[in-house]
Amino acid sequence: MGVAIETQNSEKIWIARWWNKIWNRFSDIPLLAWLCGALVAVLLEMFLGNPFARLFGMSKAPVLFGFLIALKTPALFPAALIYVITIYLIPLFLVARLLGAAANRLVGRLMNLSFVLTAFIHLGLLYAVLQIWADFNDYRVLISKMILIAIMVTLSLNIVNGYMGEFSCSHPGFMAVGAYVASVLSVLLFVDDSPFGPPLLPIGIGPFLFPIILIIAGLVASASALLVAVPSFRTRGDYLAIISLAFMFIIKSLIENLEIFGGPRGFRGQPDWANLPTVFVWAMLCVWIINNFVRSTFGKSLNAVRDGEMAASAMTIDTSKTKMVAFLFAAFWAGVAGGLFAHVLRYVNPAVFGIQKLAEVLAMVYFGGLNSVVGSIVGAVSFNLLSEMLRPMEIYKWIIIPVMLILVMIYRPTGLIAFTELDFKKLLQPKSKTEQEEV
Amino acid sequence: MALLEVRKMTHYFGGLRAVYDYNLEIEPGQILGLIGPNGAGKTTIFNLITGIYSPTEGSVLLDGQNLVGLQPFQIAAQGLGRTFQNLRLWRHMNVIDHVKLARYSKISYGLIGAFLNTPKRIREENEIEEKAFQLLKMVGIDHLAHQVVTNLPYGAQRRVELARALATDPKILFLDEPTAGMNPEELLDMMKIIRMVHKQLGLAIFLIEHRMRVVMDLCDLIQTLVFGEVIAEGTPEQIRNNPKVIDAYLGKEVET
Numbered sequence: 296m297g298v299a300i301e302t303q304n305s306e307k308i309w310i311a312r313w314w315n316k317i318w319n320r321f322s323d324i325p326l327l328a329w330l331c332g333a334l335v336a337v338l339l340e341m342f343l344g345n346p347f348a349r350l351f352g353m354s355k356a357p358v359l360f361g362f363l364i365a366l367k368t369p370a371l372f373p374a375a376l377i378y379v380i381t382i383y384l385i386p387l388f389l390v391a392r393l394l395g396a397a398a399n400r401l402v403g404r405l406m407n408l409s410f411v412l413t414a415f416i417h418l419g420l421l422y423a424v425l426q427i428w429a430d431f432n433d434y435r436v437l438i439s440k441m442i443l444i445a446i447m448v449t450l451s452l453n454i455v456n457g458y459m460g461e462f463s464c465s466h467p468g469f470m471a472v473g474a475y476v477a478s479v480l481s482v483l484l485f486v487d488d489s490p491f492g493p494p495l496l497p498i499g500i501g502p503f504l505f506p507i508i509l510i511i512a513g514l515v516a517s518a519s520a521l522l523v524a525v526p527s528f529r530t531r532g533d534y535l536a537i538i539s540l541a542f543m544f545i546i547k548s549l550i551e552n553l554e555i556f557g558g559p560r561g562f563r564g565q566p567d568w569a570n571l572p573t574v575f576v577w578a579m580l581c582v583w584i585i586n587n588f589v590r591s592t593f594g595k596s597l598n599a600v601r602d603g604e605m606a607a608s609a610m611t612i613d614t615s616k617t618k619m620v621a622f623l624f625a626a627f628w629a630g631v632a633g634g635l636f637a638h639v640l641r642y643v644n645p646a647v648f649g650i651q652k653l654a655e656v657l658a659m660v661y662f663g664g665l666n667s668v669v670g671s672i673v674g675a676v677s678f679n680l681l682s683e684m685l686r687p688m689e690i691y692k693w694i695i696i697p698v699m700l701i702l703v704m705i706y707r708p709t710g711l712i713a714f715t716e717l718d719f720k721k722l723l724q725p726k727s728k729t730e731q732e733e734v
Numbered sequence: 735m736a737l738l739e740v741r742k743m744t745h746y747f748g749g750l751r752a753v754y755d756y757n758l759e760i761e762p763g764q765i766l767g768l769i770g771p772n773g774a775g776k777t778t779i780f781n782l783i784t785g786i787y788s789p790t791e792g793s794v795l796l797d798g799q800n801l802v803g804l805q806p807f808q809i810a811a812q813g814l815g816r817t818f819q820n821l822r823l824w825r826h827m828n829v830i831d832h833v834k835l836a837r838y839s840k841i842s843y844g845l846i847g848a849f850l851n852t853p854k855r856i857r858e859e860n861e862i863e864e865k866a867f868q869l870l871k872m873v874g875i876d877h878l879a880h881q882v883v884t885n886l887p888y889g890a891q892r893r894v895e896l897a898r899a900l901a902t903d904p905k906i907l908f909l910d911e912p913t914a915g916m917n918p919e920e921l922l923d924m925m926k927i928i929r930m931v932h933k934q935l936g937l938a939i940f941l942i943e944h945r946m947r948v949v950m951d952l953c954d955l956i957q958t959l960v961f962g963e964v965i966a967e968g969t970p971e972q973i974r975n976n977p978k979v980i981d982a983y984l985g986k987e988v989e990t
Contacts, residue, residue: 584849584850587848587849587850587851588848588849591843591847591848591855591859592834592835592837592838592841592859592862593838593841593845593847593848594848595827595831595834595835596835596838598824598826598827599824599827599835601824602823602824602825602826602827603822603823603824605786605806605818605822606818606822606823606824607807607824607835608786608805608806608807608810609784609786609806609807609810609815609816609818609822609899610807610810610835610836610838610898610899610901610902611807611810611811611836611837611838611839611902612807612835612838612839613805613807613838614807620845666826714826
């Protein structure tokens with residue numbers, strides 16, 4: 296029987312087998328080794344990037360994996376490709392392969408010692424990779440921060456739209472609330488020469504109170520979410536979508552008409568506290584907490600409410616409390632992300648938090664995958680990178696990205712990586728070869 | 735005093751009288767069956783007692799505690815577990831999570847535990863998981879624990895519902911047509927399981943069923959409901975020979 300199938304679609308099987316063969320060569324490499332490989336690659340770029348790029352006729356090393364250069368001057372496409380392969384891919388795979396076995400043993404021993412320590416080593420490496428890659432120029436720093444913030448927003452919206460199965464449109468509104476609360480607080484308390492007069496607290500302690508400011512911003516966003524949640528959670532269906540959309544516009548026009556916060560001109564002068572490490576720590580904290588939440592029985596009750604509210608309440612689940620908590624929790628993280636967003640740009644404008652932002656966030660959630668932390672991260676990173684990479688295409692960018700979205704919706708209606716659970720222990724643990732290889 | 739006591743329960747859907755002057759007493763450990771033609775109001779009675787609808791008149795007492803006006807989840811937490819006529823499983827979730835979720839009201843780690851993965855939460859989640867596995871073993875589907883429910887055969891899905899209802903630690907179990915749509919083999923298995931659960935946990939069971947064989951076999955007492963009113967109540971033997979019941983089910987003989 297096996298032979299018959301093989302002849303029927305031998306071509307397909309051949310490709311699948313070929314792909315499996317390649318993948319199997321790398322399937323026993325733990326995350327630690329991949330991070331080491333990435334670290335070597337970015338170090339290589341730091342020291343050799345520019346001279347290497349000049350060798351191939353480029354004025355400097357490509358900023359975003361050669362995409363920008365290839366799109367601006369197609370003649371340089373081969374050079375960019377060679378650059379990406381030699382600087383990024385070869386070191387990454389080579390080092391990962393070479394260190395694979397040793398890293399497996401090391402991770403095994405570390406995990407026995409303490410999982411927390413192992414996790415922090417991985418996080419440290421990840422941060423080092425990001426920092427070295429981003430340090431190359433300011434543009435990369437900005438992109439990195441924006442991607443990290445996008446991850447937070449996407450994750451928090453996924454709680455409502457994915458895990459809870461309601462359709463909320465108010466996330467830009469929550470971000471706006473968070474952004475303005477954080478900005479006003481930090482300017483009011485710690486900035487000399489502001490519309491509010493002299494600072495109320497000594498400027499020196501500002502950076503240390505920044506986390507508290509962000510938490511307050513999140514809490515205020517949460518409180519504002521009550522305005523949406525109380526009227527709309529009495530029933531299911533489209534009500535939340537409509538009320539939350541209205542909320543977003545109300546917040547936007549409210550801020551536009553508050554002259555004390557700059558009105559439609561925006562609000563500037565936020566202190567420069569949201570550097571890369573700060574944003575990184577907040578993003579990782581957000582991923583960790585949200586992942587904890589959705590994996591707990593408490594968080595899973597959201598899925599129960601989504602897939603059958605009557606059964607959920609018959610199984611002792613307090614459905615309205617569950618929905619409320621999740622919605623406020625999501626709004627909290629959107630508020631924190633908004634606060635960080637304002638401090639990264641050091642300028643906020645109410646026009647930013649409009650329908651386009653909403654479309655972006657929704658696209659990231661649905662592109663990446665509903666009901667999945669990994670999906671949200673993948674969605675946020677890929678969508679943002681894509682949108683930056685395609686920048687030279689100008690207006691055509693807004694044709695290509697929607698077309699890709701449509702394709703994803705056709706072939707994977709719930710998104711790229713939907714309905715998965717992220718287990719940090721499984722992610723970090725030593726890997727062994729898959730069974731196919733052994734056969 | 736009876737474990738569950740329903741007195742003079744009446745319910746109207748608008749002008750339609752769905753249930754009229756319904757009385758019920760279930761003692762601990764008793765199995766009581768509710769039969770009746772389609773549309774007689776059997777599931778409505780279930781929904782009235784479990785709080786999905788609120789009765790227009792009448793009282794429902796569980797262990798002397800009034801249940802009327804409570805939310806369904808509060809009633810469930812008081813010790814009233816149920817299954818549904820048409821399966822109501824959560825389609826993206828695996829089997830073990832179904833059973834774990836029914837322990838929702840017993841969780842004490844709160845939001846802090848949910849957010850921060852505290853040792854208390856890890857301990858409690860492990861306890862819940864252990865308990866869930868025990869129940870799955872009891873109904874014989876522990877080997878399917880990590881399957882998504884939509885991939886399971888029908889009989890197994892019914893068992894998931896039963897295990898889930900048992901996980902709420904019920905004093906009394908409401909089964910709404912537990913053998914609906916089953917083949918003879920699955921039917922026998924289900925009856926065995928219901929009997930075993932009844933024996934091992936000492937539960938009272940209130941059962942809606944269409945198949946006479948199941949009702950006659952399992953129940954100590956049977957009520958017959960027609961158009962929202964109980965027309966006969968008694969042991970299986972009495973019900974079998976009651977002319978009113980025969981009329982309701984088979985129709986009257988034409989007088990010649």
